[in-house]
Amino acid sequence: MRLGEFCREHPVFLAPMAGVTDLPYRLLCKEQGCDVMCTEMISAKALFYKSKNTRALLMSEPEERPIAVQLFGSEPELMAEMAASIEEEFDWIDVNMGCPVPKVVNNGEGSALMKNPSLVSQIVEAMAKKLKKPLTVKIRAGFDDSCRNAVEIAKRIEAAGAAAVAVHGRTREQYYSGKADWTIIRQVKDAVSIPVIGNGDIFCAADALRMTEETGCDGVMVARGAKGNPWLFREIRALFSGEPLPERPTHLEIREMILRHARLQLRYKGEYTGMREMRKHLAWYTTGCPHASALRGRANAVETMEDLERLVEEFFPEKPINI
Known part of the structure; x- marks a missing residue:
């Protein structure tokens, strides 16, 4: 094309x-x-x-x-x-x-x-x-x-x-x-x-x-x-491309992607707008994950990058777990 x-x-x-x-x-x-x-x-x-x-x-x-x-x-x-x-x-x-x-x-x-x-x-x-x-x-x-x-x-x-x-x-x-x-x-x-x-x-x-x-x-x-x-x-x-299908992302990969996304929001939109827009993205990233509904409820209170980092690192275990 x-x-x-x-x-x-x-x-x-x-x-x-x-x-x-x-x-x-x-x-x-x-x-x-x-x-x-x-x-x-x-x-x-x-x-x-x-x-x-x-x-x-x-x-x-x-x-x-x-x-x-x-x-x-x-x-x-x-x-x-x-x-x-x-x-x-x-x-x-x-x-x-x-x-x-x-x-x-x-x-x-x-x-x-x-x-x-x-x-x-x-x-x-x-x-x-x-x-x-x-x-x-x-x-x-x-x-x-x-x-x-x-x-x-x-x-x-x-x-x-x-x-x-x-x-x-x-x-x-x-x-x-x-x-x-x-x-x-x-x-x-x-x-x-x-x-x-x-x-x-x-x-x-x-x-x-x-x-x-x-x-x-x-x-x-x-x-x-x-x-x-x-x-x-x-x-x-x-x-x-005829290549093997990659594995779905691990908990750690999801966590790191969320944090990278949030940092980009911070860079381009500032903390006030960027963190509020990340709330819906948090819900999408965690769809199907254990305890996702609890995270979504708490995500609505996220206002700062520090709030988001604390929530995400608490929600996802440090040890990689396939989902």
Whole structure:
């Protein structure tokens, strides 16, 4: 699969997830073998109005590359102008047409665009003409069961000049419930000639391999399966490379990853914000561990790096234990 200067067989993407895939966590996933990063979803309007919070979301580091920036909006010219204004900072631009959140959908953005194919074409065409770097688009299977139009939308995206399309095998109506329909990814792959990236229900390395085999997709995109589990990328990479599957992390590996994550949060966001954001990550990292519910309860009181270090070192034994 090729996107601009990036070329790799069966690349693995980290899906943009608001409040999850920030700079600190992307750095950890990259170290574990993820091929392609993407910023959290950014509003083109917020970028236009120079929102301070938006500028923070655009932060990246050279070791992350290749990295895309994901924009959302519904105004073709504004989307094109804002994409062009930041494209030099990234390897390509991605457009979100899959977000199911009501405040986005009710504004005619995100997955609401699946109901407006002509506007999809206008947005992609305006952006593709304005940009020098590749443009990709992330879509869903459709808006609801009466509008499962991913194939039509993907064809329009290709015709308008996009370089690749990512397909999440759920409708907007499903949010993240039920089971992702991978057959729609296969149908999109059969219908377009640009690369297709499959997304939905990749929670282990075997899922990634099975999606590739069943759909023929050119790359896979991992979303919720990566929460608290950056090791998933080394496992997928090993399976794709024909190497033995690595052992799951030990208690000590989990402890060290949490502490490294927290130090990165401290570096980039400061103690007040960084430690509060680590609370949810602690819950994800310890899912399935003994006494995890007790740790989650206490994690809500973590305010300083010292608090977090004390809690984590108390929770995890010093002697390595496989889990």
